[in-house]
Amino acid sequence: MATLRMLLFSWWFFFRILTESGFFILTSVIQPVLFATMAFELFRLGRGEHTLLYAGLGAAMMGIWSSTLFGSGGQIQYARFRGTLELQVLAPPSYLLVLVPAMLATSALGLYSLVATLGWGWLLFGMPLHLAHPWLFLPAVVCAVIGLGLLGIVMASTFVLWRHANAFSNLLEYPVWLLAGLIVPLSFLPDWARWIAYPLSPYWAAKGVRAAALGGNPLPPMAICLGLGLVYLGIGALTVSNFERLAREKASLALA
Amino acid sequence: MTALRVFFIGGRISYRALFNWLHPTMYIPTMLGSPLFQILFFAYLGRAAGVRDDTFFVVGNAVQVCCMSALYGATQTIGNERQFGTLAPLLATPANRAALFLGRALPLIVNGLIVSAFGFVCAWLLLDFDPPASSIPPLALVLVVTVCSTTAFAMGLGAIGMRARDVFFSSNLAYYVMLLVCGVNVPFEELPGWVQSIGRSLPLTHGIEAARQVAAGASLSSVSGLVGAEAAVGAAWGVVAFCLFRLFEAESRRRASLETS
Numbered sequence: 001m002a003t004l005r006m007l008l009f010s011w012w013f014f015f016r017i018l019t020e021s022g023f024f025i026l027t028s029v030i031q032p033v034l035f036a037t038m039a040f041e042l043f044r045l046g047r048g049e050h051t052l053l054y055a056g057l058g059a060a061m062m063g064i065w066s067s068t069l070f071g072s073g074g075q076i077q078y079a080r081f082r083g084t085l086e087l088q089v090l091a092p093p094s095y096l097l098v099l100v101p102a103m104l105a106t107s108a109l110g111l112y113s114l115v116a117t118l119g120w121g122w123l124l125f126g127m128p129l130h131l132a133h134p135w136l137f138l139p140a141v142v143c144a145v146i147g148l149g150l151l152g153i154v155m156a157s158t159f160v161l162w163r164h165a166n167a168f169s170n171l172l173e174y175p176v177w178l179l180a181g182l183i184v185p186l187s188f189l190p191d192w193a194r195w196i197a198y199p200l201s202p203y204w205a206a207k208g209v210r211a212a213a214l215g216g217n218p219l220p221p222m223a224i225c226l227g228l229g230l231v232y233l234g235i236g237a238l239t240v241s242n243f244e245r246l247a248r249e250k251a252s253l254a255l256a
Numbered sequence: 257m258t259a260l261r262v263f264f265i266g267g268r269i270s271y272r273a274l275f276n277w278l279h280p281t282m283y284i285p286t287m288l289g290s291p292l293f294q295i296l297f298f299a300y301l302g303r304a305a306g307v308r309d310d311t312f313f314v315v316g317n318a319v320q321v322c323c324m325s326a327l328y329g330a331t332q333t334i335g336n337e338r339q340f341g342t343l344a345p346l347l348a349t350p351a352n353r354a355a356l357f358l359g360r361a362l363p364l365i366v367n368g369l370i371v372s373a374f375g376f377v378c379a380w381l382l383l384d385f386d387p388p389a390s391s392i393p394p395l396a397l398v399l400v401v402t403v404c405s406t407t408a409f410a411m412g413l414g415a416i417g418m419r420a421r422d423v424f425f426s427s428n429l430a431y432y433v434m435l436l437v438c439g440v441n442v443p444f445e446e447l448p449g450w451v452q453s454i455g456r457s458l459p460l461t462h463g464i465e466a467a468r469q470v471a472a473g474a475s476l477s478s479v480s481g482l483v484g485a486e487a488a489v490g491a492a493w494g495v496v497a498f499c500l501f502r503l504f505e506a507e508s509r510r511r512a513s514l515e516t517s
Contacts, residue, residue, distance in 0.1 A: 022425040026432075034432045039301070041442040047306030171285035174293035184297070184304045 006093060007101050014105035018071060024109055027070055032063030032113040033120045039183060040125045050185075052127040056117045057213055058183030061206045063113025064148055065176055071106025072152030073159045073169030075099070076243075086253055089244060096153070096240045100233075103152035107145045114141060132215040140212040140222055144205030147225035151201050153236030157243050182206050201228040259355040266351070267359030270333055287371050291321035292378050298441050299383050308443070310384040315468045316440040318375035320460060322368035322403045323410070323434060327427040329364040330410035335423035343418070347505055357501055360414075361407050368403040387471040394476035395467055401483055402463030405490020409459045412497035418504040434460055459493060462486040 018024045036059035043055045079085040088098045121127035131137050159168055178184060179193055180202040186194050197203040204225035211218035247253040295317040302313045337343040346356070376395075379385045387395065413430060417423035435441065437451050438460040444452065455461045466482035476483075507513070 022422050023428065026425060026428050030429065031432050034436050038436055038441050039305075041446065042301060042305035042307050045305070045307050045443070045446060046302075050304070167282045167285040171289040171293070174290065174297045178293065178297045178300060184300045188300055188304050 003093065003097065007097065010098065011101035011105050011108070014102045015108060018067075018105060018109050024067060024071065025112075028063050028067040028109045028112040029116045031066065032059050032117050035059045035062055036117040036120055037124075040121060040127070044125070051214070052121055052125055053129070053213060054210065055183065056121040056127055057114075057210055058206070060110075060114040060117040061144070061182045061202065061209065062177050063117065064107055064110025064144060064205075065180075065182065065202050066173055067109045067113070068103070068107040068148045068152045069155070069169050069172055069176070071109065072103050072156040075102050075106070075152075075156045076159075080253075089247070089253060095244055096237055099153050099156055099236070099240060100150075103156060104145065104149035106152055107149035110148070111141070111145065131213050133212045133218060136218050136222075137209070137212040140205075140208040140218050143222040143225045144202075144209055147201035147205045147229040147232075150229035150232040150236065154232050154239060157236055157239035176200065176202055179203075180206060199228065201225050201232070204228065259352040262351045263355040263359035263362070266356060267362050270337075270360050271329075271363035287325065287367065288374050291317075291324055291371055291375050294321060295375050295379050296382065299379070302441070310379075311387070311471060312443075312468065313441060314376070314379040314383055314385040315471050316464050318372050318379060319399060319402055319464050319467050320435060320438065320440045321375050322372045322399075323406055323431055323460070325367040325371050326364050326403065326407040326410040327413065327431050328424075329367065330361070330407065330414035331417050331423040331427040332414075333360045333364075334414040335417035338418065347508075353502065353505075354498070357411065357498055361411055364407050364410070365403050368407060369399060372399055372403065388473055391470050391473060394470045394479075397476065398463055398466045398470055398479070398483055398486075401487050401490070402460060402467070405459035405463065405486050405493065408490045408494035408497055412493055412500055415497050415500035415504060418501070418508060434458060437461075439464055457489065459486065459489050462489065 036056055039055035039059050040052055043050055043052060076085065079088055089095050091098065118127070118129065122129055176182075179189070179196045180200045181189075181197055182202060186197055186203075204221040208218045208221035208225055210216075211221060295314055298317050299310045299313040302308055302310070334343070337346060376385075380387075410427070410430075413423070413426055416426065420426065437447065437455040438444075438458055439447065439455060440460070444455060444461065444465065447455065462482045462485040466479040466486065469479050469482070470476065
């Protein structure tokens with residue numbers, strides 16, 4: 001019970017911190033709306049068969065990925081900068097239990113993207129908000145948040161070992177948007193690209209959310225997304241313990 | 257001679273010290289990797305939507321990615337000087353302000369050209385983009401004018417960094433807004449009238465249009481009006497930027513607010 005309380009409180013705490021940041025508001029609200037506008041215009045003008053809702057959901061998933069990427073990439077660096085990293089690592093709970101709610105908070109911030117892009121599309125572009133499986137849409141979104149958030153743990157604990165982690169975050173935004181098929185269907189990409197998409201939770205998260213909204217069976221992709229999340233959690237446990245070990249051995253916790 | 261030294265050496269030191277981009281592990285992912293993937297992303301988005309061809313998206317984005325250097329560089333030039341506490345000593349010197357200001361813009365222009373050229377070359381290798389060889393010299397000229405005008409606009413945002421707390425918010429916002437309103441990915445003529453008006457007052461718009469026509473085989477003389485408009489927009493933003501810089505410097509001295517505002 002104490003652990004659950006800590007997880008919930010930490011999640012809320014990190015979520016509040018992120019909502020105070022202009023950069024994350026830009027990443028999770030303004031940027032997705034601008035990208036959604038471009039996508040709406042392109043799909044409206046084009047000969048493609050995809051709907052505005054398809055474009056809106058894609059832009060929202062792009063926003064969830066961006067907030068997860070920049071949040072997880074910078075989480076340990078931010079704590080280091082604020083001087084709270086030592087306290088987090090030395091606290092009685094495992095550091096992994098500190099990172100899990102922080103990462104889930106970064107991906108949950110992406111929910112703003114979903115609301116913003118769908119609201120924007122509905123208001124300005126007349127996008128219909130008819131959902132194929134209304135009762136599965138919210139669970140699909142929650143699965144997406146969990147799947148992406150747990151991927152964030154792997155990124156947070158590996159990026160921190162690299163001095164220029166923010167450069168790596170900058171690099172990974174567009175490739176995952178593209179290779180996970182968030183808005184461009186994988187059928188437009190070379191065949192080899194699919195093999196990169198399959199181990200990525202954003203691909204299954206987008207597939208689940210899209211199936212819940214547009215039709216199809218969302219349960220298999222949701223299950224795979226959660227399963228991948230558990231795999232990421234296992235990898236994250238290893239990489240976090242490696243990070244802690246290196247930090248203690250080299251006394252480099254407070255150093256970049 | 258002193259002004260020239262401030263212009264060249266001051267600009268170079270500012271660039272190296274503030275950006276740290278010359279380190280390959282920072283420069284390659286941020287300045288080359290990210291723009292490349294932006295070009296690929298929009299080219300494939302265009303294919304999925306069935307709008308225009310690869311050339312449309314390649315030219316628009318390869319020209320626009322020069323903003324990455326200009327916008328983020330310019331805002332960091334002044335924002336970081338303030339954050340690191342070096343802005344006050346810098347402004348206490350009798351250095352020529354025009355040399356000081358323009359010297360910081362020069363590395364950004366050079367870098368913007370490198371980033372855009374890299375984008376064009378990669379797009380030629382990876383996408384369906386094959387402009388005629390004769391279009392390369394005029395395309396390079398259009399690119400130089402566009403990068404200069406974009407940098408002038410960015411220096412204006414950088415000057416605001418002398419007063420604003422969060423300059424990175426404004427540079428990020430400007431980057432994404434320009435992606436939308438300058439006709440980078442959505443055909444400019446399809447944008448609403450008021451958005452077109454904003455787009456015409458910003459750099460990039462005329463430059464991208466000129467670059468698209470040149471890449472399609474048009475001569476430089478046939479796009480001279482667009483190139484001239486791009487240069488004029490850039491010059492206007494350059495004047496605004498320098499005036500803002502001097503205004504905020506004077507205001508900061510008068511109110512002793514350089515490091516507190």
